[in-house]
Amino acid sequence: MTAPSTTPSTPPAPAPAPAPAPAPAPAPALAPASQPGGAEADWVRWPAEFAQLYQDTGYWREQTLDGLLREWAHRFGSATAVVAGSERISYAALDEAVDDLSAGLSALGVGPGDHLVVHLPNRAEFVTVLFALMRVGAIGVLALPAHRRVEIEHFARLAGAVGYVIADRHEGFDYRELAREVAGAVPSVRHVLVAGDPGAGSETAAPADAPAFTGLGELAAAGRAARRAAAAGGGNAGVAPPGRGPDDVALLLISGGTTGKPKLIPRTHRDYAYNARASAEVCGLTADDVYLAALPAAHNFPLACPGILGTFGVGGTVVLAAASSPDAVFDLIGRERVTVTAAVPPLAGLWVEAAGWEGPDTTSLRLLQVGGAKLDEGLARRITPALGARVQQVFGMAEGLLNFTRLDDPDEIVFTTQGRPLAEADELRVLDGSGHPVVAGQVGELWTRGPYTIRGYYRAAEHNSTVFSDDGFFRTGDLVRRLPTGHLVVEGRVKDVINRGGENVSAGELEEHLLTHPAIARAAVVGLPDPDVGEKVCAAVVPVAGGAAPRLKELKNYLRDRGLAHFMLPDRLAVVADFPYTAVGKIDKRELRRRLEE
Structure with a gap:
């Protein structure tokens, strides 16, 4: 069944449903560990007929994310792309910085297909590293600042990471010590790249075969020098290598760890570009918007829903918040005239409470997105009176499917539902415990497929066979009710x-x-x-x-x-x-x- 939708968020060409969902029938068969024609060694591509349909209907475009950065730099030039602390970086300067760093990475031997765990807080280097890896054809594994040794070692082993990108310190934690532990435990890690001081940070001498710690600033400077030397000689350093196309993996997100250790989520250039572009349309983003990334930038929500990438796509400004406390956030909203930001419910509640006694200037804020967990109706009703912004509920997952309340939805819908699907091509099934469709309005488990929902986790064939049906539907584990309008009400989780x-x-x-x-x-x-x-x-x-x-x-x-x-x-x-x-x-x-x- 395709979720009804009255406000499509699609490219100009009208998009029919990608394929009719099977008629109500027995429980969907789960996919075998290996799917002929769909599975590769590491990740599962969309079947050819779906890929062609998503291209023909305009969901997918023949663009890479780093190629889009080039386009944005050309279109928006001197406009401010990123604000991080005292740094203000234009679109043109951001593209140059990415070229410098990508040339430095190439000189280190980092290239197409290599994986690096990116473990950075909200600072400018997160953006330059992300795009520089794409520009050399490498893949970033986006870890959250709160992750520690157990998770980072797991990500590095699973991805076969050749590098680990860290900050020197953040919120009192020395990531260089963690990097030593990870590099000692995961032999594939040959490079540790540090935003800030790459210095030793340890009383213990490093083993002779330990990877060198290289500052990102030093690496970018070396890349810049190499580019200038190449240009003087008539060459061109730092050019993206061939062989990484729009249908290749751009980055690996981290699953919520709902079944044992977290999984890696392969997002391709074209599916993630659509994710960000369509989200920006739903939120009405324009070049006048200032987006505050208050949540960790490596999370899907502030990265591409619409987040950083969606804001770049319209020429807006992204402000990276080093902390999400009310003091820090209110200061940035007032100083940078922030118009849009996103929070999880506890954080939104904290901001609402603090606004009552701090009296911050939030007059510029037009939209507060709340997602990551179900938003309590009572808190939803308090947001606009406290902060002046319209609230938007967002229910989604790093694996793909996104649901938004729309800007023109009635208040009752906004306060009491978790939104409706982003795309006309999002297909939803709400099934009972036996795998049969539930009666309309009843609670069931949500299954989905579509142009930006993955067909399998990365290097997880056995697990994929338990959570993806043989016709490509992803078993989300969320219990929902679907209203006649297509809006979903989240009722809980199936998984432990x-x-x-x-x-x-x-x-x-x-x-x-x-x-x-x-x-x-x-x-x-x-x-x-x-x-x-x-x-x-x-x-x-x-x-x-x-x-x-x-x-x-x-x-x-x-x-x-x-x-x-x-x-x-x-x-x-x-x-x-x-x-x-x-x-x-x-x-x-x-x-x-x-x-x-x-």
């Missing part, structure tokens, strides 16, 4: 995952780490309601016989030492004698949750 303030915490992954503690015999992780973050993480543990369970503070320190990100740490520890079990011997988490809530 906790949404803590927009961060997905995999219960299974955290349980694995808990069970390594010598004092814990059994463990179960559940989410409990919390007014501030939506769900808090509760670790229920059974101590080893005759022993005592660790205290919460001790347990957090233990997990932190194992390299877990701070959002993975439990908020509450419950010590129990035993767990309730289902008839088949599994821990009954529903009953456990009920007991813990009493």
Whole structure:
């Protein structure tokens, strides 16, 4: 079934649905681990007939993202593209900086098909690194600032990363120490590139075969010199190599880790360009807009929904916020005359509360997007009175499908739904537990496919066979109701995952780490309601016989030492004698949750 839509956000040519969804039928068959004609060694392309259809109907264009930057530099020239701290960078200067850095990367031997984990906070180097990697044909794996050793090593191993791009320090954390650990554990990592001071940062001497730490500024300067020398000799350094086209992977996003370790999400140049372009249209972005990236720029939401890329596409200005606190955000909104920004619900709530006592100047702000977790109706109604901006609910996923409330939707729709699909070509199924379509208006699991929804995770053939149907529908794990207007109301999750303030915490992954503690015999992780973050993480543990369970503070320190990100740490520890079990011997988490809530 194709979701009804009355306001298409498509390229000029009207776009029919890509292919009729199968008639209501038995449960969709899941894809085999290898799909003839669709699977490659690392990622799954769209079938040829769909690719042709998306091209013919204008969703996909023959452009690469780094090629688009060239076009934007030509069109918008001296207009300000990026504001980061004291830096103000024009479109033309940004393109030049990308050329310099790409020439430096090429001199290091970084080229087509190489992967580098990009682990940067919101600073100008995030943008230049992202585009410079594309320009040399390399692929950035976009990690979030909160990720730590466990996640970064996993990303680096899975991608076979040849490099790791970091800041020197951020919010008191020294990423250079982490880089040493990662490089020591993942032999493929040959380069560590540092925004800031690449200095040692350690009392311990590095092994002789450890990768050198190179400053991004130094690398860009070397690239600039190489380009000038080549130009003086009639050559051309820093030109994008052949062989990376619009249908190739541009970057790898990180999944929310809903089933064990996070997966890598391959986004191609043309599908991600559409993602950003159509999102900008839905938000009514123009060259007069100033977009504030208050969330981590490596996240899909502030990167391309419409975010940084969508703003660049219309010639607007992107302001990168180093912090998302009310003080920092309100200062930037007032000083830079920010018109659009995005937040997760807990952050939006914090801004609304702070506005009550700070009285900030938010008169320029016209639109606040809220997504990452379901927005409470009460908070949705308080945003405009507090901040003056219209609220837009966004329900989407890094794997693709995006749903937006529209700027002209009635208030009740905006306050009570999570939007409707971005594209006319987005196909949705809402299915019951047996895989059959639910009655209209009833709750079911959301399955989807479309021109910007992936057909498989990166290097995850076995997992893909469990979450993609044989006809290409992605099993999102979200429980939704669909209204006659096509708007969706999110009712929860099928998967064993906790949404803590927009961060997905995999219960299974955290349980694995808990069970390594010598004092814990059994463990179960559940989410409990919390007014501030939506769900808090509760670790229920059974101590080893005759022993005592660790205290919460001790347990957090233990997990932190194992390299877990701070959002993975439990908020509450419950010590129990035993767990309730289902008839088949599994821990009954529903009953456990009920007991813990009493």
